[in-house]
Every structure is written in structure tokens, then in C-alpha cells.
Amino acid sequence: MHQYEAVAGTQAADATGGPLSGCVALVTGASSGIGAATALALARQGVAVALAARRTERLEELATAIREQDGACVALTADLCDVAQARQIVEDAVDRFGRLDVLVNNAGYVAMGAFEDGDPEDWERMVDLNFTAVLHSSQAALPHLLRAAAQGPRGVADVVNVSSVGGRVVRKNNSVYSATKHAVCAFSEALRQEVTGRGVRVGLVEPGLTVTEMATGPGSAAARGMPQNAWLQAEDIARGITFMITQPPHAAVNEIMMRPTAQEH
Numbered sequence: 001m002h003q004y005e006a007v008a009g010t011q012a013a014d015a016t017g018g019p020l021s022g023c024v025a026l027v028t029g030a031s032s033g034i035g036a037a038t039a040l041a042l043a044r045q046g047v048a049v050a051l052a053a054r055r056t057e058r059l060e061e062l063a064t065a066i067r068e069q070d071g072a073c074v075a076l077t078a079d080l081c082d083v084a085q086a087r088q089i090v091e092d093a094v095d096r097f098g099r100l101d102v103l104v105n106n107a108g109y110v111a112m113g114a115f116e117d118g119d120p121e122d123w124e125r126m127v128d129l130n131f132t133a134v135l136h137s138s139q140a141a142l143p144h145l146l147r148a149a150a151q152g153p154r155g156v157a158d159v160v161n162v163s164s165v166g167g168r169v170v171r172k173n174n175s176v177y178s179a180t181k182h183a184v185c186a187f188s189e190a191l192r193q194e195v196t197g198r199g200v201r202v203g204l205v206e207p208g209l210t211v212t213e214m215a216t217g218p219g220s221a222a223a224r225g226m227p228q229n230a231w232l233q234a235e236d237i238a239r240g241i242t243f244m245i246t247q248p249p250h251a252a253v254n255e256i257m258m259r260p261t262a263q264e265h
């Protein structure tokens, strides 16, 4: 049994006229955690999904689960720290499905700890992936999203940038990650003002502690005394993203901060 079978359940893709039916989405960081849960949730809404990340096997496993539910998808192996690849995944998704309606910039990396002990390679990786890749994928996607908004049946298109509570709230031992996520926040609002009049909604999603490889792996040190059974699940964030992009065309949910109820800060 592959890991997605349990969450996939018996729900087949809803290709029968929901708000996202017939749309195409590109989800970065789709090989695990929030990105994988989001791709699965969108596929169930009848969205054809392009899945981007480095781990091909994990992408293929998710692609199989989506296809087994009659969804359409393509796995795009890419290292988004490379700006050419961060742009190329957009073209690959459009080549495969002919259009792009939704870009979810979700891939991310965290290395926590005191700044004075930090590894500059970690800083670069966080800046390259959490921020620079978002710029490149977003710029490459804009012509396609603007076209979808102008000509597509929905009348809108969406960029969703997955930031973090750390993109709003600064804490020690999280300096560089927090800086990259604040940058995503500032960028998202400026981009929103530039394109919203042309029907491209830009939304920011800011998860709190969520059970994923990132938050539970070495170097995360993020638990802050909360038992893991009180954290959010990746599917909770996927639900927030789905809520954001299934609004009617005149309604733009610009920001969702979603914390576990037990998380104070």
C-alpha cells in the first residue's frame, strides 16, 4: 500500500462541474507534506495537477494515487534552487496541460538555530528556495495566469504563496527562515496590487506547526512544548488553500494564518 492510499479513501476526482473543474494547477514541493496534501485535494476537485520537487519516486507515488482516483497529473522533477528549473516547471506544466490556472508556491526549507552558529549554505538554500524560486516561478507563470483569467471560464486565476506564521511573527533562532517568509509576504502583497485588477488573485497562506517532514525532522526544533497530536495536519492547510481558490471570482481571500488551537505564538 502506498502512503497516499489511506488519505485518498474512496473519493474519486470531482470532474463534474465544481468551481475548479477543468483547471490546471502547478504545486511546488509536492513530494511530501503540505504540497502533497494540496495536490491531492486539488485533484479531487477535478484539477489537473503538475507536481514539482526533487524526489521523483515520491512524486510518482503521488501521481499514481491521483491517477487511481481518475485524476490527471504530471510529475516534474526539479531543484528549485536553480532559477532556470524554477521557471522551466511552469513551461513544462503548460506544455503538458495547455494552460495554467493556479500556481501554489509551497516548496520550502528551514534550518533553525542561533544566527552566530548558522551555516551560510543553509542561509543560501533558504533564500534560494523560500524566496528567489517564488519570484521566478511566479514571473514565468504570470502570462499564463493572466490569459486564464481573461479567457478561462472561471474569470480568475490564482497564485498561492505558502509562507509561515514565521513570516509575520519574529522569533529568535529562526532569523533567516523568518526573513525569507517576511519577504514572501511583502512580495505577495505588492504582486497582488499589480495583477488583481486583471483577475489574478494572490493569496498568502501562513501555517503554524504542522506535522510534516520539515517540522519534525532534525534541525527544526520547532515543537515549543506542544505534543504532536495537537499540531495541524498537512490536510488542514490543504483545506485552507482549497477554500482560498474556490471563492467566486469577485471574492479574493488574500491571507490565511492557520495555527493549531494550542499554539500561542
Ligand SMILES: NC(=O)c1ccc[n+]([C@@H]2O[C@H](COP(=O)([O-])OP(=O)(O)OC[C@H]3O[C@@H](n4cnc5c(N)ncnc54)[C@H](OP(=O)(O)O)[C@@H]3O)[C@@H](O)[C@H]2O)c1
Pocket (backbone or CB within 6 Å): 028, 029, 030, 031, 032, 033, 034, 035, 052, 053, 054, 055, 056, 058, 078, 079, 080, 081, 106, 107, 108, 109, 110, 129, 162, 163, 164, 165, 166, 206, 207, 208, 209, 210, 211, 212, 213, 214, 215, 234
Ligand atoms: N510544517 C510546518 O510546521 C510549516 C509551518 C509553516 C510553514 N511551512 C511551510 O510549508 C511549506 C511546505 O513545507 P512542509 O511543512 O510541507 O514540509 P516538507 O514535507 O518538508 O515539504 C517540503 C517540500 O519542499 C520540497 N523541496 C525542498 N527543497 C527543494 C528544492 N531544492 N527543489 C524543489 N523542491 C524542494 C520537498 O521536496 P524534495 O525534497 O523532494 O525536493 C518537499 O516536497 C514550506 O514552504 C514551509 O516553509 C511549514
